[in-house]
Amino acid sequence: DGGITQSPKYLFRKEGQNVTLSCEQNLNHDAMYWYRQDPGQGLRLIYYSQIVNDFQKGDIAEGYSVSREKKESFPLTVTSAQKNPTAFYLCASTRGAVGGRYNEQFFGPGTRLTVL
């Protein structure tokens, strides 16, 4: 079955630690995205990547880092510089522009990060 997997489902971090959230897709999608969701808030874009070895900052990139070494993988590292990292993190991917049409983003199940 094709889809997007995120791991772990729940993650606990001590203050001052870096943690990495995994996102893998087997949909052969070109573009991948990381969003953050806080209670009562919509999703806010952290980083996105349209092709391998290239990525762009979103609205709230400070304190986060990413890499895109493989088409199917887009891990997100939450660094100690992120002041308030407790949130729900969602990864998404899209096939991209095919025939000039926009394709919807598909989402993974999310990782809930809690800072202790």
Place this chain on the structure above:
Amino acid sequence: AQKVTQAQTEISVVEKEDVTLDCVYETRDTTYYLFWYKQPPSGELVFLIRRNSFDEQNEISGRYSWNFQKSTSSFNFTITASQVVDSAVYFCALSEGPGNTPLVFGKGTRLSVIA
């Protein structure tokens, strides 16, 4: 700048009632795309519909229908004869231009359908 406003934070209805979720957007582009997603308690976002700015035709899919009006910059979502399984948070989102442009989301509307 892009912006999506979902003014209704929470809505509660009794099962079998109809309910409309409002979405108002702002964009300076003439080419843009609008989306609705459903987020059940499990947390994963489920895609419901995509509409491009050149197509104002309303769409119906089973109990779901969408009303897109460029004149009022609105893309409202109606659930007819609501069911308990419709309880979720619903997000409206916007993307300017074709391609892989990231989505801008509204803050969502939490719908509770009571049996």
